[in-house]
Amino acid sequence: xxxxxxxxxxxxxxxxxxxxxxxxxxxxxxxxxxxxxxxxxxxxxxxxxxxxxxxxxxxxxxxxxxxxxxxxxxxxxxxxxxxxxxxxxxxxxxxxxxxxxxxxxxxxxxxxxxxxxxxxxxxxxxxxxxxxxxxxxxxxxxxxxxxxxxxxxxxxxxxxxxxxxxxxxxxxxxxxxxxxxxxxxxxxxxxxxxxxxxxxxxxxxxxxxxxxxxxxxxxxxxxxxxxxxxxxxxxxxxxxxxxxxxxxxxxxxxxxxxxxxxxxxxxxxxxxxxxxxxxxxxxxxxxxxxxxxxxxxxxxxxxxxxxxxxxxxxxxxxxxxxxxxxxxxxxxxxxxxxxxxxxxxxxxxxxxxxxxxxxxxxxxxxxxxxxxxxxxxxxxxxxxxxxxxxxxxxxxxxxxxxxxxxxxxxxxxxxxxxxxxxxxxxxxxxxxxxxxxxxxxxxx
Amino acid sequence: xxxxxxxxxxxxxxxxxxxxxxxxxxxxxxxxxxxxxxxxxxxxxxxxxxxxxxxxxxxxxxxxxxxxxxxxxxxxxxxxxxxxxxxxxxxxxxxxxxxxxxxxxxxxxxxxxxxxxxxxxxxxxxxxxxxxxxxxxxxxxxxxxxxxxxxxxxxxxxxxxxxxxxxxxxxxxxxxxxxxxxxxxxxxxxxxxxxxxxxxxxxxxxxxxxxxxxxxxxxxxxxxxxxxxxxxxxxxxxxxxxxxxxxxxxxxxxxxxxxxxxxxxxxxxxxxxxxxxxxxxxxxxxxxxxxxxxxxxxxxxxxxxxxxxxxxxxxxxxxxxxxxxxxxxxxxxxxxxxxxxx
Numbered sequence: 206x207x208x209x210x211x212x213x214x215x216x217x218x219x220x221x222x223x224x225x226x227x228x229x230x231x232x233x234x235x236x237x238x239x240x241x242x243x244x245x246x247x248x249x250x251x252x253x254x255x256x257x258x259x260x261x262x263x264x265x266x267x268x269x270x271x272x273x274x275x276x277x278x279x280x281x282x283x284x285x286x287x288x289x290x291x292x293x294x295x296x297x298x299x300x301x302x303x304x305x306x307x308x309x310x311x312x313x314x315x316x317x318x319x320x321x322x323x324x325x326x327x328x329x330x331x332x333x334x335x336x337x338x339x340x341x342x343x344x345x346x347x348x349x350x351x352x353x354x355x356x357x358x359x360x361x362x363x364x365x366x367x368x369x370x371x372x373x374x375x376x377x378x379x380x381x382x383x384x385x386x387x388x389x390x391x392x393x394x395x396x397x398x399x400x401x402x403x404x405x406x407x408x409x410x411x412x413x414x415x416x417x418x419x420x421x422x423x424x425x426x427x428x429x430x431x432x433x434x435x436x437x438x439x440x441x442x443x444x445x446x447x448x449x450x451x452x453x454x455x456x457x458x459x460x461x462x463x464x465x466x467x468x469x470x471x472x473x474x475x476x477x478x479x480x481x482x483x484x485x486x487x488x489x490x491x492x493x494x495x496x497x498x499x500x501x502x503x504x505x506x507x508x509x510x511x512x513x514x515x516x517x518x519x520x521x522x523x524x525x526x527x528x529x530x531x532x533x534x535x536x537x538x539x540x541x542x543x544x545x546x547x548x549x550x551x552x553x554x555x556x557x558x559x560x561x562x563x564x565x566x567x568x569x570x571x572x573x574x575x576x577x578x579x580x581x582x583x584x585x586x587x588x589x590x591x592x593x594x595x596x597x598x599x600x601x602x603x604x605x606x607x608x609x610x611x612x613x614x615x616x617x618x619x620x621x622x623x624x625x626x627x628x629x630x631x632x633x634x635x636x637x638x639x640x641x642x643x644x645x646x647x648x649x
Numbered sequence: 650x651x652x653x654x655x656x657x658x659x660x661x662x663x664x665x666x667x668x669x670x671x672x673x674x675x676x677x678x679x680x681x682x683x684x685x686x687x688x689x690x691x692x693x694x695x696x697x698x699x700x701x702x703x704x705x706x707x708x709x710x711x712x713x714x715x716x717x718x719x720x721x722x723x724x725x726x727x728x729x730x731x732x733x734x735x736x737x738x739x740x741x742x743x744x745x746x747x748x749x750x751x752x753x754x755x756x757x758x759x760x761x762x763x764x765x766x767x768x769x770x771x772x773x774x775x776x777x778x779x780x781x782x783x784x785x786x787x788x789x790x791x792x793x794x795x796x797x798x799x800x801x802x803x804x805x806x807x808x809x810x811x812x813x814x815x816x817x818x819x820x821x822x823x824x825x826x827x828x829x830x831x832x833x834x835x836x837x838x839x840x841x842x843x844x845x846x847x848x849x850x851x852x853x854x855x856x857x858x859x860x861x862x863x864x865x866x867x868x869x870x871x872x873x874x875x876x877x878x879x880x881x882x883x884x885x886x887x888x889x890x891x892x893x894x895x896x897x898x899x900x901x902x903x904x905x906x907x908x909x910x911x912x913x914x915x916x917x918x919x920x921x922x923x924x925x926x927x928x929x930x931x932x933x934x935x936x937x938x939x940x941x942x943x944x945x946x947x948x949x950x951x952x953x954x955x956x957x958x959x960x961x962x963x964x965x966x967x968x969x970x971x972x973x974x975x976x977x978x979x980x981x982x983x984x985x986x987x988x989x990x991x
Contacts, residue, residue: 528674537680542679572786574689577877580980587980623688
């Protein structure tokens, strides 16, 4: 208490102790990787390689001319086994490059030197970030270079690094801040230079004192960067909630952080920016928390993009126990459940959470008793029990009138519902129908 | 229950056909993937627990007959619930605790000498008409227990207002009929001592005697987080504030605010009926309006209506407005009134 935060929200059990104190470990070099050509919001990449080509670690293997996009790179060196449709952890099937490794590993840090930020132009930084294929690493996967280039007439005056990590179980961001504060702070400075922002902030929830201490030490004499210690509350890491807690600015419905002059990036993204500018290393690996009550040895691992969930889980002792499980790309509140373990880790995979039966199993739900818990929990100040009913009944005029499209899908409403009503699922139906209606109207 | 839109659970074969370890155990559902441990039975049974002090007080002051009335009401409510659920081919959820609460609350609003058949009739009406005809739990507009009591008031007005002295008051003859503090206030302009009201040493219905017993239960519920403090505080606060105006004008004719909130059903209503989740508003502003207007109406009925007690009708009256209140007190969506840069 006493720390900055937003109104409403929930306090779930975090279970971070499973991995919070565990150092990031390297993972074994995968024999094959499957790299989706779309790991970002925007236009999918076109493959730059074909079956049989030899590729080097870090070589660009997919790109597209579109503005809102980010190239993808080979995460291991070897031979292209195939370019085919493969399962993506977001639930779709995406054109992917399958590479069979030759066992060679590149040392990116050798001979690297840190450039003077003042000597780099904002354009050069943006270009380097785009070429390195950096996207938001908190999960949304929006191309970072696009965020850094605001449209005419809009300016960015503050960059906030999101180190909240409010999802239960996940500790990847925590470990990055605790172990690589240098990269995070330097990356933030690079993002500030590229966007022209004067102010920098690192927002961290108070349950990560180790991370707060580490970052604080690296801030030394810089007065333009501040740490903002936030209450541990879900969804503190949601962009709009974070901006409000940190700066007191509210992003209006349907608008972006940019519209209030703010750029929000994950701390992992800042570290990736550092590696791109200093090591000239594209985004080919990331830190993943493997945790949950269904995994034998929870760990934080540095995993190459394209490594299969099965292989990663194998390095954590595998899945424990009996009975049904859910394997999630991400944490338990917003993660996406996988139908197969044969899916690759992508740039946005902050965690692989395995939840064993009992803690997730959906029961038949009861009627709404109007207890108002969802209304008291919704960080967007919506009325989820109404929206849920309108969404599942496809009552779009009412759904829109009650602001259903403003839902950020954090899941607080479903979490608190004593009747176990799948409110968010119904609201998603409503949002989908609104989108479909808009597409239909545009087609006419 | 809606059968077509159950939370989707799809079991799938592994895509790649590699037979990944544990893949046959995978479940796919929509996020969030873990939920709070709260449930409707847990909430309802906690409310039942919170009513134990008030029930104990009623047995202490009015003897075993009070317990008999409570048991009869609870039994009749549960049986009615079961019969309706069976008839409507709905899942049998008699044990979720909601019918128990209705039974207890109805019993607590009855005079100690009320006949058993009347208690059964009131219970059947409360659950059958007040709850199940609207569609069962969550769908009723009015508080079922209060609706049951209103029905008994209309059908047995004399029996419903025949009160007994609590046995703690020394009497030569057992079970002498007596006037309630509110009736004495209304018809004789006599005000009962506050200490008697607080501990329950007055005549009245089973649950409207002891303020302290109800407070213990109410505060327990507040501690558990199952009632919103705005509702009891708004209701009692508005009763006190509104009655204070009349008290200042003529303290000989009008009782003090403390008398108003300690006497009659004010405490029971404020902590256990105004706070009924199903029949109170879901928005913060709506909860204030509901509680404050309800309190004012209760005082108006008490002071200027034909009846000595107005709590029941004030709550039922406000129940009817809940959908309207919710609709017009929607919270402003986050960032809703602000302008964007550029």
